[in-house]
Structure formats: C-alpha cells, structure tokens
Amino acid sequence: MGTEDKNLERKKKIKSASIQFFLGIVFLGIVFVYLKDNPAEKVSIVTGPKVLYQNTKVFFYKIFTDSGEILEEKYSMQRTFEEILVSAEGSRCFEVDELQEINDLYKKIQDMGLDEYNEKRNKFIDYASRFSQKINGNCE
Numbered sequence: 001m002g003t004e005d006k007n008l009e010r011k012k013k014i015k016s017a018s019i020q021f022f023l024g025i026v027f028l029g030i031v032f033v034y035l036k037d038n039p040a041e042k043v044s045i046v047t048g049p050k051v052l053y054q055n056t057k058v059f060f061y062k063i064f065t066d067s068g069e070i071l072e073e074k075y076s077m078q079r080t081f082e083e084i085l086v087s088a089e090g091s092r093c094f095e096v097d098e099l100q101e102i103n104d105l106y107k108k109i110q111d112m113g114l115d116e117y118n119e120k121r122n123k124f125i126d127y128a129s130r131f132s133q134k135i136n137g138n139c140e
Helices: 003-037 039-064 068-090 096-111 114-136
Strands: none
Touching: 039 068, 068 096, 068 114, 096 114
16 A cells, blocks of 8 residues: 555545534534523433432442431432422423522522431422422413
C-alpha cells in the first residue's frame, strides 16, 4: 500500500468522522428541544443516577441500622413531590405561591433528618394527597 493510498484512506476516515460528528450535533440539538418541551422526560433522565445512589444507601441502611424503611419512605416521598412539582408546573391550575409551597415542602423533606421526617410524614402524605387531587381533579 502506497503513500497515496494511505492518504486517500485517511481522507475517507476524516470525511466519515466529520459527517458523524455533524449528525451527532444535530441529533443532540433535537433531543434538547424535545426535553425542553417535555419536562417529565428530563426529570426521568436526570433522576436515574440519583435513584441508584438512594437505593444503594437504603440497602446499607437496612443492613446496618433499623431506619432503612424510613429512609426508603423518605426518598419515595421526595420523588412524589418532584413528580407533583413537575405536573403542577405543567398545569394551569396552580398559582405561583402554590408552586413555591410545593417546592418548599420538597426541599424541607430533603433537608430533614430521618427522625424528624418520621414524626412529620403524615403531614407530608396529606399535602401530597391534596396536591395530587388538584392535579388529577382538573383544577378543582
């Protein structure tokens, strides 16, 4: 194989790689536009690694402590409030102050310890139920 053949093959590889790069950029742009219009899809992509971390932490808590079930329930409540927030933002039923209240409750759940969460979990269940009913009840 001569030098001329090697140069021709190199040019073909560069041309092929350039086309693949360009198509990748176009497809990436399409994905970003889609995710911008569909916030629920964005949440599902972002939460994957977080859920894996949480499940691993719950596993070790169940082995080494007696509060594994509470931690699992706390993480479940966090996901519930995340979903409620995304649904509420997409709904025209919620005022800005209600969205802020949902966000504040979500952050409060994240920040509190397991003992405090265990004491207040019924309150959070009531809030989640009320917000879910408003979302599913068509703004009633």
